[in-house]
Amino acid sequence: MTSTSYVDFYKEHNICPVLNNVDPKFQKKRAALYFQLGIFPSFLKDKSVLEFGPGNGINSLYTNSLGPKNFVLVDANPTSLENCKKHFEEAFPNQKNYHFVESLVAEYKTNERFDLVICEGLIPHQYDPQVCAKQVATFTQVGGLFVLTCHDFLSFLSETLRSFISFIGVDKSLNFDQKVDQIADQLKDHFNILKSMNRNQRDWVIDNTMQVEHWTTTPLFSVHDAIETFKDEFIPFGCSPNFINDWRWYKDITVDGELTFNEHAQEKYWKNAHNFIDFRFEFPERDANSNKELYQMSVKLKALISNYIDDSSENNGQAIIEILKKIHSSVDEFSKETAQCIACYIENLDRVFNNQSTHFTHFQNWWGRGMQFLSLLRVN
Numbered sequence: 001m002t003s004t005s006y007v008d009f010y011k012e013h014n015i016c017p018v019l020n021n022v023d024p025k026f027q028k029k030r031a032a033l034y035f036q037l038g039i040f041p042s043f044l045k046d047k048s049v050l051e052f053g054p055g056n057g058i059n060s061l062y063t064n065s066l067g068p069k070n071f072v073l074v075d076a077n078p079t080s081l082e083n084c085k086k087h088f089e090e091a092f093p094n095q096k097n098y099h100f101v102e103s104l105v106a107e108y109k110t111n112e113r114f115d116l117v118i119c120e121g122l123i124p125h126q127y128d129p130q131v132c133a134k135q136v137a138t139f140t141q142v143g144g145l146f147v148l149t150c151h152d153f154l155s156f157l158s159e160t161l162r163s164f165i166s167f168i169g170v171d172k173s174l175n176f177d178q179k180v181d182q183i184a185d186q187l188k189d190h191f192n193i194l195k196s197m198n199r200n201q202r203d204w205v206i207d208n209t210m211q212v213e214h215w216t217t218t219p220l221f222s223v224h225d226a227i228e229t230f231k232d233e234f235i236p237f238g239c240s241p242n243f244i245n246d247w248r249w250y251k252d253i254t255v256d257g258e259l260t261f262n263e264h265a266q267e268k269y270w271k272n273a274h275n276f277i278d279f280r281f282e283f284p285e286r287d288a289n290s291n292k293e294l295y296q297m298s299v300k301l302k303a304l305i306s307n308y309i310d311d312s313s314e315n316n317g318q319a320i321i322e323i324l325k326k327i328h329s330s331v332d333e334f335s336k337e338t339a340q341c342i343a344c345y346i347e348n349l350d351r352v353f354n355n356q357s358t359h360f361t362h363f364q365n366w367w368g369r370g371m372q373f374l375s376l377l378r379v380n
Contacts, residue, residue, distance in 0.1 A: 026198060030062035037147060037375040038238035039116070044068045047115035050139050052105055053122035057084030061091050063118070064098060071098040074108050105135055113141035121371065124151035125214055129221035130229055137230060140378045145237060146230075149371040152222035153298035155276035156215075157327075158368045161345055162190065163209040164305050165360070168312070169352060180205050190364040216306035223372050224269050227262050234376035235261040241369060243272045259379075276369045277331065278338045286334060294330045297323060317353045321346055341366035 031041075044066035054060045054073045057080075064071050075081050081100050088098060101108065105122070117140045119133075126132045133148065140146040166183045174182060183205045191201050208214055227236060236244060244265050246253075253260055270288035273295060275281075301323050308316040324346050332339035344362035351358045 023198075026058070027062045027065070029196075030059060033240055033373060034062075036238055036240040036242055037145075037373060039145065039147075039375065041066055044116060048112070049116045049118070050074070050112075050114040051118040051120075052108075052136055053080075053119060054084050055080050055121075057087045059120060060084070061087060063116075064088070064092060064095075068116075069097055072101060072110075072114075073098065074101045074103050074105070076102065076104045078102060105132055110139070112139070113144070114139055115141060115144045116147065117144070118147045120147070120149050120373075123148055124221040124371075125218040126221075127218070129219055130225065133221065133226065133229055137234070137376075137378075140234075142378050142380065144378050146234060146376045146378060147373065148226060148376075149373055150223045150226055151220045151371055152224070152273070152276060153220060153295055153302060154273055155368040155370055155372065156220060157277060157298050157301070158341075158366045159208060159370070160215045160302055160305065161363075162187070163215040164308075165345075165349065165352065166205075166209050167212065167309075169358075176210070180210060183209055187364075190367075193365055194367060212309065216302070216309055222269075223374055224266060226374055226376070227265050227269070230376055231262045233380045234378050235259060236265040236374065237377040238375040240373040241275075243275065244268045274331075274334055276372070278335060278341075279367050279369045280365075281335060281337070283334050290330070290333070294327065297327050297330065301327065314353070317349075321350060324349070338366060 034040075044063065046067065046069045048070040049063060049068045050072045051060055051063070052074050054075055057073065060071075060073060073081075073084060075084065081102055085100060088095075092098070105119075117136060119136045123129045123133045123136070136148070137146050166186060169186075170179050170182055180202050184201045187205070188201065191197060191204070197204075223239070245268070246264060248264070253264075267288070270291050271285040273291040274286050275283055301320065304316065304320045304323060308320060324342060328339050328342040328346065331342060341363045344360060348358040348360050348363070
């Protein structure tokens with residue numbers, strides 16, 4: 001994989017597979033997200049904002065409605081920028097506070113530092129997400145916020161399995177669009193579970209399944225990774241979902257004069273990591289070591305799936321089933337319902353390997369919590 005693989009994929013198919021409808025209800029959802037991240041409506045008034053990867057700009061409309069004096073939107077996909085400009089011109093006629101830059105993250109340069117830097121749905125799945133994240137974060141001024149999305153192996157587990165089974169089962173004689181249509185039709189009952197889903201279902205298939213690197217070879221970037229990467233310059237400020245509850249007395253938050261927000265957030269992440277695996281449930285905190293073991297199983301599973309795509313041998317298929325059985329055993333300790341979905345998947349994956357008919361009835365109900373949003377306050 002190269003650093004421009006995703007941009008090349010979008011350019012090849014002339015697509016920007018993200019939400020493309022301006023919906024007032026969706027804008028209220030963005031307001032709710034910003035509330036969780038600690039961005040109250042008056043925060044951005046007359047402030048400076050930089051956003052990488054705005055896509056079609058639908059999310060960015062709410063940001064600009066809060067009145068920043070300067071809003072820079074950077075994207076390397078020309079189709080994205082064209083759509084983004086169109087939406088901004090329609091929503092903010094004659095307004096001159098925003099401008100667009102066609103550039104890769106690594107190639108963007110400016111001496112300006114911003115009050116808010118946003119990088120949504122971009123850092124995970126990059127060839128080197130830590131390098132990408134550090135590059136983006138440099139544009140945040142001290143006292144400003146950096147908002148990014150994270151993706152980990154547990155929140156992404158069901159999507160990895162869903163994309164894998166869809167890709168290996170699709171009719172290989174079909175062209176690109178026909179494959180997308182077939183997979184979208186097969187997953188329609190899966191999508192119906194997500195009542196608040198905004199994306200076009202075909203777009204989801206293009207972005208998540210047809211980009212094979214997305215669920216095989218690309219690394220992820222978890223909340224844990226983000227906090228560890230920025231622990232010397234940033235502290236957690238807000239998150240969605242909000243799992244970093246803190247019952248400490250404010251006088252106990254510092255140790256030897258140093259803030260301990262990062263250490264506390266890491267502790268909470270590992271005790272709650274299993275809560276990212278299934279969006280339907282909220283579980284009590286769990287032993288951190290048990291969650292770390294489950295996490296490593298999911299890491300191994302993704303690697304085994306990647307191996308199978310390169311070599312669909314019986315041994316590689318059996319290795320996937322064996323690690324899934326171990327994941328099933330761990331998940332069964334805290335969620336019988338999720339474990340049932342995994343058992344359904346194991347049974348039907350074995351049927352796929354043996355060219356038998358399948359019925360993913362229980363598995364279709366299982367989705368993870370997908371991306372996590374994290375806002376970080378720059379303190380150094």
